[in-house]
Amino acid sequence: MIEIWNNVFMEFERKADSSLVPLPKKHVDTGMGFERLTMAIQGKYSSYDSDIFQPVIQYVAQKSNIKYGASEKTDIALRVIADHIRAISFTIADGQLPSNTGAGYVIRRILRRSVRYGYSYLGFEAPFMCELVPMLAEQFKNVFPELNAQKDFVVNVIREEEISFFKTLKTGLNSLNNFFDHGSLQSNKIGYLTEEEASQDSAPTPKEIEEGQKRVVTALKENADNYTQFYKRNIPGKIAFQLYDTYGFPLDLTRLVAAEMGFMVDEKGFEVEMAAQKDRGRVAAATEQSDWTTIEDGKKVEFIGYDFTEADARVMKYRSVKQKDKELFQLVLDKTPFYAESGGQIGDTGYLDFGGEKIDVLDTKKENDLIIHFVKKLPAKVNAPVHAKINTIRRNDIIKNHSATHLLQAALRIVLGTHVQQKGSLVNADYLRFDFAHFAKMTPEEIAKVEQIVNDKIMENVVLDEKRNVPIKEAEKMGATMLFGEKYGELVRVITFDPQFSRELCGGVHVKSTGAIGLFKIISESSISAGVRRIEAVTGRKALEYVDAKVNELTAIGELFKGSKNVVQSVNTLMEQNEKLQKENEHMQDKLVAGLVKQLKAEVAQVGKVQFLGKANIDITSADALRKAGIQLTNEVKDNFVFVLASNINGKSIVHLRVAPSLGLNGNQLLKELSPSIKGGGPADFVQASTANANDVEELIGKLKERFK
RNA sequence: GGGGGAUUAGCUCAUCUGGCUAGAGCGCUUGCAUGGCAUGCAAGAGGUGGUCGGUUCGACUCCGAUAUCCUCCA
Known part of the structure; x- marks a missing residue:
């Protein structure tokens, strides 16, 4: 049997309250x-x-x-x-x-x-x-x-x-191997659980996880067979899911690798985790939209923002949108100066004045042919005439960035070549971002050149040439830059700054002449994926602020190197000197420690069966050096030793206690037993501690001597 | 938009209950071996453990923020 078509008859629209409303234009999807x-x-x-x-x-x-x-x-x-x-x-x-x-x-x-x-x-x-x-x-x-x-x-x-x-497959494999070795993934967040625990619906508590990890460690130490048995030869769903979720490691691969090791994957557990993840996403993204309340219908929405920044209008329809604990309202006006986010240019903000009640517009977006104004609350009189006004300061910053983006693209094509294709663009009030196809990192010279061309065009004060409703064929003939894949209507808008320089199809808002941009400054050039570079830049006030900040920084550094003709050279010298001094200091300390160890070794005395040394006031400058001295001393004496080395550093007595493992004593417990007021710990043979009271150390030494006599 | 991770030497990564001079491979430098090279042997250099705070006697390790990157869901 072969299916050639599969007809679907579209008849209704389902509303938010789940009622069905007949579509104005019913149709059939043949699926062929x-x-x-x-x-x-x-x-x-x-x-x-x-x-x-x-x-x-x-x-x-x-x-x-x-x-x-x-x-x-x-x-x-x-x-x-x-x-x-x-x-x-x-x-x-x-x-x-x-x-x-x-x-x-x-x-x-x-x-x-x-x-x-x-x-x-x-x-x-x-x-x-x-x-x-x-x-x-x-x-x-x-x-x-x-x-x-x-x-x-x-x-x-x-x-x-x-x-x-x-590469992600490789890291996933590493993690999976980690599981076979240690019973947990690298992150160590999920330890092994018993079958019973894993089968419970609720997520394991941190304590249960910790317990599980302990069990694995013990099982590993005691007997390798226990270990596999302990796992029931099952990879918990949680582990499989974490591999998938965190490292992008597909389930079927986990299954394959597991099979090679003689393991099964707990697929049910995986499904449970997956469902939980989806739920989280749903809750977070849950937007509850009510249906539109229509006041006036049939009219086409008119955008007048190219020519005006305010307008008298009427609300055509509105609705509420709930997301998490926030509720927003969306308004559609019959005409508006608000630019809706598109073509990289961010939406306008401003306010709507309903006969004295001013309501802030937080953002403006497009949905099909509607321009939607986002507001926090509905006006008392939503039917009343409304005066709409955009935030002109913000809008001016935005259009500077937008026009500068056009100049930038033209300059890039001159400097780098015509293969420069726009791959993305963002224009807001703070900065502009332009992604384009180019194969290599731009050199500092190329960046400087681009910046210079754009600034030259700004100083030329080129007047904007804006043509609306140009047939697309004609625009093509004019040589306007178009984007691959972008869908254009029959009639387009052409923005030109100097016909020889920049001509683009664009729906955005622009400066009247390039001089308004003021200054153009590239902040960064980076790679966002293979063959695509990103330039971030600022204009106008932001560019001046940027330059000011840089100059201030330089001045401040210059102040520190008063009189230096070449600050960069001075900083370099300083860094080199610093490095040299650090090295020297380290060497000196090593020498000091070596001398100290020699001296300490001579003072080691036989107390009972052990080689004992207790010194409370060693003259040394850092805890690190004291530790090193202790380690070296144990290397020299080798066996049967008990050392207490202490030194006063920064008003505290740092204590270093070492007990030869062959003595079979636990230094950690010894310390707690003899001198509870000295705080610290460590493994049995290597204890580090400190106390504010130097007498504690003397006391400890005395007690230890007593003990071994 | 919401989860989960990662960030340690030039590169790829270790360090599994917070204390043990932070390690390995590759690369680099030097010496030795061979006529030379591939290579082999030996020694060595190379680390503010992303940044900023907190907990602790003590943090690469635990907690919080921030930056960058990866990944899953929508």
Whole structure:
């Protein structure tokens, strides 16, 4: 049986109160996609047999030396890889990068899923997915040219992701081995529990965990057989889950490795942990949205923020949104000067004035075609005319950063080349962030050059040329910079600062002329993933503050080196001197200790059966040196010794007590027994302690002498 | 947005109930062996244990904050 389509009839919308409301436009989803269609046309029984997937499948099969059709397991692996590489490559070419949030996380997950199949069933232990990109690019170059155009970039990104995943696999394996050795993961947070304890619903208490760890240690010491028995040859679900959750180590791999060691995985326990994790996420992300209350309908929302900073308007609809203990309200106005977050530019803040009642707007976001104002409370008269006004100081800071971002991109293309593609951008009131495709770290000279070009353009005071409702074809002809994968409408807005310099499609708000930006300063240049660099920069007031802070810092350092012509040189010299002095000091101390040990050794006297030395006031400068002296002394005397070395350091008597292990005495207990007022402890033969009262030490020495006589 | 981790030598990592001169491999320096190299043997240098606080007689180790990175859930 072959399923070619699967019809779904869309009829209702489910409201928050679970009632059903008929949709304005009912439709049918046939589920007959590209792959099913191809399969049908080419007369195959599976879409994987069609020529969409076969080339990739054959390539991977050959590389892994496993024939397609050899076994169900390897076939699945091959199909997963063929399917996923397509999704991954296309999405990356579309401008979405793997990351740990949102859409980027989805890419990372499918990539890892396919790598895992390759690793477990086809024996790949090094990146292989990235090798498939070129043939894919060739295969689809006529229908999806973006992939071919950015082939090298996509290969790089995938390769880096693969490498990093193989790395997490390795750390996961280490942790798992740690479990086999010690009964806990590296983090040491989860010790071993008895079957009974592990099967309980409630999480183990810290005390239970500690107890469990103790049991493992004892079992290990006493008898290795006990140890495995103790585990019931079972990896607790909690451990398996922690591997998965913390180290990204997939369950089926845990299962495989465990089987090799003769262990089973407690899968039920794993499920329980997984459910708990999901619950936590749900609770945290739970937003309860009420349905919209509509006051006025049918009108289109009008954004007037390009030309105005305030407006008289009316509320069209509103609703409440609950998240955790916070409740917010969302308002939609018929026209508004508030810019909704998009294209990297952050949303506006400001206030809405309902006939004297001022309500703060905390943020503005877009949902479909609606511009949504976030407020803490609803106005008393929500039907009343409203005066909307944005925070203009903040808005001015934002638009400086936005326009500067355009100048920056143009400058980067001049300095680095036209391969510089925007990969992400953030513009808020404090700074701007621009991610772009580039293969290497920028040199300080390149950064300086970029900064200089942007500042030159600012000083030129180039006037903004803004064209709205330009047909997309025409914009293309004008040579405007567009983003791969970005969806543009038929009519676009073109922002130009000097036609020879910067022309971009953009929906954001900009300065009237570049002079308003004031000053542009790059704060950092870093890498965010393979082949993608990030520049962070500031403008206007923030740039001045930044420069001021730097200058003040330099001045302050200069003050410390009064008269020095070259401060950097002075600091260097100082550091070198410091290092030298430290070394010298260490050597001196070692010599001092050596001399001291010689002297102490001469004073060791026979008391009863032991070689005894008790000194309360050794002339030494640090507790560390005292400890070293003690260690060296024991190395010299070797056996049958009891030493008490003490010295007054910083008003405290530091006591160092050493008892030869061959005497079979516990120094720790000895100290507690004889001089409880001296606080400290340690292993039986190596006790460190201190007391505020020097007499305690004399007393201890006396008592010890008595004891061994 | 919410969990869980990591941060120790140039690199990869140890240090399992807080005390034991903080270790190993690779790399580096020097010496020896070989005609030379790969290599082998030996000696040595290299650490504010991310940063800032707290608990303790004592913290790389425990607790809290902060930064960066990894990972899972949404």
